[in-house]
Amino acid sequence: MAARSKARRRAFQILFEADQRGTSVQEVLADQVRLARSDDRQPPVNEFTMQLVEGYAGHVARIDELIATYAVDWDLDRMPAADRNIVRLGAYELIWEDGTPDAVAIDEAVQLAKEFSTDDSPTFVNGLLARFKDLKPRLRRDADV
Numbered sequence: 137m138a139a140r141s142k143a144r145r146r147a148f149q150i151l152f153e154a155d156q157r158g159t160s161v162q163e164v165l166a167d168q169v170r171l172a173r174s175d176d177r178q179p180p181v182n183e184f185t186m187q188l189v190e191g192y193a194g195h196v197a198r199i200d201e202l203i204a205t206y207a208v209d210w211d212l213d214r215m216p217a218a219d220r221n222i223v224r225l226g227a228y229e230l231i232w233e234d235g236t237p238d239a240v241a242i243d244e245a246v247q248l249a250k251e252f253s254t255d256d257s258p259t260f261v262n263g264l265l266a267r268f269k270d271l272k273p274r275l276r277r278d279a280d281v
Contacts, residue, residue, distance in 0.1 A: 146181065
């Protein structure tokens with residue numbers, strides 16, 4: 137698995153853990169960094185993982201608003217936790233992470249859905265992120281206002 141794919145997987149796991157614990161992603165990220173420094177059996181937290189988690193944290197309210205607006209027939213709280221956090225990460229990377237091509241951000245999120253969620257999840261994740269891709273110029277402009 138490529139280094140950036142591993143970093144995305146770890147970022148997803150941090151978002152998922154924070155969601156399950158009801159705490160901030162920054163707190164879980166800090167815990168992971170401390171654990172990696174104190175236990176040599178734990179892999180260090182990759183720079184790209186930190187960039188994704190911190191970037192998401194900077195846009196969390198807007199990302200949840202977008203998901204709630206465009207996830208047809210799904211309330212954010214009723215959405216499967218894995219899907220919710222995959223879409224959160226994918227939305228951040230797609231909309232605000234300029235170094236990642238749109239197709240890569242979507243494909244990586246779909247791969248996470250295949251690995252960590254239900255059989256229907258990849259289609260859901262792909263459809264929602266494709267909608268964000270189509271609206272990306274407006275979404276970024278609205279977020280910058």
